[in-house]
Amino acid sequence: MFTGIITGVGRIVAIHDLGRSLQHGKRLTIEVPAGYLDDVGLGDSIALNGACMTVTTFSPESRQFTIDISAESLDKTSGLDQEGTVNLEKALRANDRLGGHIVSGHVDGVGSVSRFEEIGESWELCVLAPLSLAKYLAYKGSITVNGVSLTVNRVTDQAAGCEVSINLIPHTVQNTALGHLQTGSPVNLEIDTVARYVERMLSAGLIQKEHE
Numbered sequence: 001m002f003t004g005i006i007t008g009v010g011r012i013v014a015i016h017d018l019g020r021s022l023q024h025g026k027r028l029t030i031e032v033p034a035g036y037l038d039d040v041g042l043g044d045s046i047a048l049n050g051a052c053m054t055v056t057t058f059s060p061e062s063r064q065f066t067i068d069i070s071a072e073s074l075d076k077t078s079g080l081d082q083e084g085t086v087n088l089e090k091a092l093r094a095n096d097r098l099g100g101h102i103v104s105g106h107v108d109g110v111g112s113v114s115r116f117e118e119i120g121e122s123w124e125l126c127v128l129a130p131l132s133l134a135k136y137l138a139y140k141g142s143i144t145v146n147g148v149s150l151t152v153n154r155v156t157d158q159a160a161g162c163e164v165s166i167n168l169i170p171h172t173v174q175n176t177a178l179g180h181l182q183t184g185s186p187v188n189l190e191i192d193t194v195a196r197y198v199e200r201m202l203s204a205g206l207i208q209k210e211h212e
Contacts, residue, residue, distance in 0.1 A: 001092045002047050004100035004149020006176045008036045008088040015083065018068065025070040027056075028080065032063050032088065040065065045091040045105070049079045049177070050147030050188040052105025078110045078186035079146065085177040087147040100149025101142040102193045109133050113185045114163055123168040125178070129189055134162035135199065136191040144190035148176050
């Protein structure tokens, strides 16, 4: 589990194919800030742009670790098939503070940035989410964008999906990889876990009534 509070910004510096077919995944090498790997061990979970991955090798001296990502995960996420900056978060420990919201590290869909501009001292980030996620997005609700826990300020339903508006304070822009986003950039989205369970409970109740 994660909280959506980014603990470091890394960079994918190398990508190696794990096989020759489209069914094979890739091995990523990620460079991290100094000291980031001091408490990391083999098999630990680290989220990359919101996608939970397993550390397969690591070297504190070179400030690098590797992960193997399957073809399925590559197909269902964005930003993990090319070199560039990524948001990092280590898995939540039992005694850690829950500073954001409960995040599973499982990407529910890929959205696209429809607007990203500075307004006053802050930034407005607008993301067009897939239509399938629209029912889970609500005013003042939580959403994870590339692994960052954020609060929805406005929801606008459209034929092509659901646009959410999010306010980013300067600290978030400066200390995550969100500052590199541009209009049209694809982003990994994870809906609020609570919303997922509420939807399941409601749908299960309707099915039960249909059989009574």
